[in-house]
Amino acid sequence: MEKIKTGIVGLGRLGKLHAHNIAFNIPYAELLAVCGVVPEEVVTVQKEWGIPYGYSDFGEMIQNKELDAVAILSPSPFHVEHIQMALEAGLHVFVDKPLGINVEECLKAEEIVAKHPDQVFMIGFMRRYDPSYKYAKQMIEQGKIGKPFLIKLTSCDPENTIEGAIRFGASSGGLFIDMTVHDIDLARWYLQDEVEEVYAIGGSYVHKEFEEYKDADNALALMRFKNNGMAMFHSGRNAAHGYQVETEIVGPLGSLRIAAEPYKNLCTIFDQNGVVKECSQSFQERFAEAYLEEMKEFVQCIVTGNKPDITAHDGTMNTQVAFSATQSFHEKRAVKL
Numbered sequence: 001m002e003k004i005k006t007g008i009v010g011l012g013r014l015g016k017l018h019a020h021n022i023a024f025n026i027p028y029a030e031l032l033a034v035c036g037v038v039p040e041e042v043v044t045v046q047k048e049w050g051i052p053y054g055y056s057d058f059g060e061m062i063q064n065k066e067l068d069a070v071a072i073l074s075p076s077p078f079h080v081e082h083i084q085m086a087l088e089a090g091l092h093v094f095v096d097k098p099l100g101i102n103v104e105e106c107l108k109a110e111e112i113v114a115k116h117p118d119q120v121f122m123i124g125f126m127r128r129y130d131p132s133y134k135y136a137k138q139m140i141e142q143g144k145i146g147k148p149f150l151i152k153l154t155s156c157d158p159e160n161t162i163e164g165a166i167r168f169g170a171s172s173g174g175l176f177i178d179m180t181v182h183d184i185d186l187a188r189w190y191l192q193d194e195v196e197e198v199y200a201i202g203g204s205y206v207h208k209e210f211e212e213y214k215d216a217d218n219a220l221a222l223m224r225f226k227n228n229g230m231a232m233f234h235s236g237r238n239a240a241h242g243y244q245v246e247t248e249i250v251g252p253l254g255s256l257r258i259a260a261e262p263y264k265n266l267c268t269i270f271d272q273n274g275v276v277k278e279c280s281q282s283f284q285e286r287f288a289e290a291y292l293e294e295m296k297e298f299v300q301c302i303v304t305g306n307k308p309d310i311t312a313h314d315g316t317m318n319t320q321v322a323f324s325a326t327q328s329f330h331e332k333r334a335v336k337l
Contacts, residue, residue: 004092004299005066007033009058009082010073011041014096014291017284018071021292022299023049029299035061058082062089069120069302071295072096076173080105083121084112092120094298097181099123099315101173103323106316113312120301122294122308123315125185127245129293133186136249136256140190145251148190151231153183154246156239158281162207162217165237169213176200176325180221180235183247184321185314187223187231190249195231195321197224197336200328206238214330221325233325242279243286262286 006029008019015036023031033053036042042054055061058078062070062085069092072082080100086093100106113121127133140148157165157179165172172178188194202219204210210217221233244262248255264278264285280286301308320337328335 003028003030004068004302005030005032006069006071006299007031007035007053007061007064007067008071008073009035009061010075011036011038011045012073013284015071015073016045017288017291018073018096018295019045020049021295022071023051025292026296026299028303029295032066033061033064059085062086062091067091069094069299071298075171076101077171080109080112083109087112087116087119087121090119092298092302094122094124094295096124097315098173098177098319099312100319103316103320106312106319110312110316120298120307121312122298122301123310123312124294125182125310125314125318126287126290126294127182127186128189128290128310129297130287130290132258133247133290136247136258137190139256140249140251144253145249145255146253148249148251149229150250151187151190151229152248152250153186153231154234154236154244155179155183156234156236156244157283158242159238159240160281162238166207166209169210169215172213172215173322174213174215174326174329175202175217175219175235175237176221176322176329177319179237180219180233180325181318181322183233183235184325185318186247187225187233188314188317188321191225191227191229191231193225193227193229194317195223195324195337196226197334198222198321198324198328199334200325201332202329210237216329219329221328223321223325242281243283244279245283245286 035055046054072095200221202216218236223231247258269276324335
């Protein structure tokens with residue numbers, strides 16, 4: 001099988017993880033080119049991984065006629081522009097969330113993608129590819145808990161990453177856009193329905209710096225779906241124990257709980273501290289397999305000519321709900337979509 005020659009823009013924490021997966025963990029993919037704003041990072045990746053091409057300009061990279069596809073991990077404000085440029089250059093496109101930095105941009109991206117039906121387009125909501133979340137989806141489809149009517153979701157970043165969250169507070173879009181959007185995607189996916197109304201509350205309980213951005217370090221949202229399903233969300237930025245993502249799906253015949261405790265692995269430590277279970281400390285660690293599987297899906301769709309289950313429209317809807325939650329938080333009222 002001829003390998004899918006892929007370029008990537010953005011060599012931050014997640015960009016480098018995706019680049020490594022493309023380069024070394026997907027047999028039918030080849031990382032042909034890397035692009036980043038820090039020349040030293042580009043040169044280092046090229047030398048250490050043996051990547052043929054390095055660029056500091058995205059427009060220049062996508063003119064490389066050897067490329068089949070591109071993964072866009074650039075900062076969020078560039079996503080729509082880069083999507084359009086890449087699709088018009090004839091490339092298949094993977095882009096990390098968010099699709100755009102507002103609903104108008106997302107709708108524009110949807111229009112652009114619709115004009116290129118023969119090219120694979122995929123947006124990165126990796127939790128759908130996590131083995132435990134996929135298994136829960138299968139259980140729902142098999143009727144194990146009946147038709148779900150309630151989803152309870154928790155996503156908390158560790159306290160040891162708070163400096164980065166504060167540093168990017170002005171450009172993150174806020175807690176609901178930056179973090180809760182992944183949980184929103186899961187709720188829509190499991191309930192197979194769209195949000196009708198949202199009410200959100202929260203505050204800067206630990207780190208007052210977020211008040212400058214009209215943001216929160218912890219927030220809650222309650223959502224009602226069109227078919228009367230319910231979802232409860234807690235998003236936080238200062239978990240003392242580590243990175244925690246927990247989901248409970250409730251139906252009339254039972255419930256499914258995913259990662260009720262954020263254990264790093266199945267090892268239990270017995271020492272002077274007592275009986276200890278270590279916790280995951282980052283999203284890269286917790287969802288390492290999910291990130292690999294979603295990129296495999298993208299490349300496999302190019303090989304087979306199939307289209308990913310997750311669409312540009314999912315990106316728009318998740319963003320719209322997240323912005324409505326942000327509006328509710330700011331205005332202290334329920335918001336109907």
